[in-house]
Amino acid sequence: MTGSLIIAGLGPGADHLVTPEVTEALAQATDIVGYIPYVARVAERPGLTLHPSDNRVEIDRSRHALEMAADGRQVVVVSSGDPGVFAMAAAVFEAVEAGPDHWRDLDIRVAPGITAMLAAAARAGAPLGHDFCAINLSDNLKPWALIERRLRLAAEADFAMAFYNPRSKSRPEGFARTLDVLNDACGDARPVIFARAVSTPEEAIRVVPLPDARPEMADMRTMVIVGSSTTRIITRDGAPFVYTPRSVA
Structure with a gap:
């Protein structure tokens, strides 16, 4: 056989x-x-x-x-x-x-x-509608210095960013450091999507401005998507639509 x-x-x-x-x-x-x-x-x-x-x-x-x-x-x-x-x-x-x-x-x-990145994006609207990158925030297999460098470069390039493994009990400080880096590098109130347990009965979607994002909003079941400077929010009754236009002026 x-x-x-x-x-x-x-x-x-x-x-x-x-x-x-x-x-x-x-x-x-x-x-x-x-x-x-x-x-x-x-x-x-x-x-x-x-x-x-x-x-x-x-x-x-x-x-x-x-x-x-x-x-x-x-x-x-x-x-x-x-x-x-x-x-x-x-x-x-x-x-x-x-x-x-x-x-x-x-x-x-x-x-x-x-993948969780696509499922979370679909629930929120189309936050990955233009150029984006995905970063695993776990430092189990790579040093934090490399993660921080990639965060800063992604922010400088104005990518939307999707974060896997943002925060665990064994390394609760990593996502706090990530938010510090992004607030320093971005300097604006772009939307941050916290999409937890997407497609399961425990699903929860939350959208906040970057300065209001807090480490405790994420855990290992959460996909975090940070918009670019062009990402838009369409307010409505209920959850907003978040999307990034396909063109840049």
């Missing part, structure tokens, strides 16, 4: 936002590999083995998946959102590059998903 490895994105949370391609891959899998809460989103069934693991063992998890695929298993590595955006696809290919040559000949595919 020829094995395969599919790196799949489960989307932001709601079942109806999982793509048909990913649903089919899960239905055909013999083994599901991933971070504990993501594996828990996959229903158990006969013939399927679940392999949940901790969040800080991405390379070990990738090697395990590759070994099972090499043994003829139909393996799916799951991530939330899209697997190519701050997720498992890069870790799998890092393991392939450093691993035995026969891993390079495996049937390896990436099945995209709707």
Whole structure:
């Protein structure tokens, strides 16, 4: 039996936002590999083995998946959102590059998903309608000095910015420092969108001016989007629409 490895994105949370391609891959899998809460989103069934693991063992998890695929298993590595955006696809290919040559000949595919950045933007309107960048605010895999440099350069370039992993219990100070950098670099009241648990029953969307943004408004389930200097707010009854025009004067 020829094995395969599919790196799949489960989307932001709601079942109806999982793509048909990913649903089919899960239905055909013999083994599901991933971070504990993501594996828990996959229903158990006969013939399927679940392999949940901790969040800080991405390379070990990738090697395990590759070994099972090499043994003829139909393996799916799951991530939330899209697997190519701050997720498992890069870790799998890092393991392939450093691993035995026969891993390079495996049937390896990436099945995209709707990432949190896009789901959050859709809920707010179109804040990413013009040029934007995405930055992971976690300093687990890169130094804070690099994060700060990228924040300042993105602000100087007047990008809209989407922030992943803004604030956790183990590093509550990082997002406070991010807001300090942005207030210093931007110097205006551009909108900040706090989109928490988008597409789940706990969803909450909040829009505030940058000077009014506070660290406690975000946690690890929050996607933060900061507009550019041209981002607009359309007020109305209920939540406003936030959008960035596609053209610049």
